[in-house]
Amino acid sequence: MSSNKDLPTYDDENESKFLRKAKESPFVPIGMAGCAAVVAFGLWRLKSRGxxxxxxxxxxxxxxxQGFIVGAMTLGVIYSMYKQYLAPTDPGEDSK
Known part of the structure; x- marks a missing residue:
């Protein structure tokens, strides 16, 4: 029988998936953090709204x-388009 120590745990699998997705599109975590910051600031300002x-x-x-999230998504699309079309590529990668 195989041992369980070779299999990744559920937490390791989710963590690596999140980190992989964050590396693929880095503006998603930035948008999530910005949204949370705007909500936190709005709740803090709630007591002094007059x-x-x-x-x-x-x-x-x-x-x-929503504006922060749309801005982060726009920057993410621009970043991915830059990586796909304008970023200099390694000449060795084209031959693969």
Whole structure:
């Protein structure tokens, strides 16, 4: 019978998958962190919103978070297009 120490654990498998995906598209974790930062800032500012209605404050928070995510996605697409079409390639890779 084979031993279980050679098999990757569930945590190792998920961690390596996340790191692999983050290396393939680095702007996804940046967008997620930015969204979390905008939400945290909006919640922090919630206590000092003054006479602004709650719904208006939440709409502004949502628009800020969505804007950050759309910006990160746009930068990610531009980065991947650069890597695919404009980045200098190794002459040895073309012969493969």
């Amino acid at each position: 006479d602004t209605k709650m719904s208006v404050h939440l709409i502004h928070m949502r628009v800020g978070a």
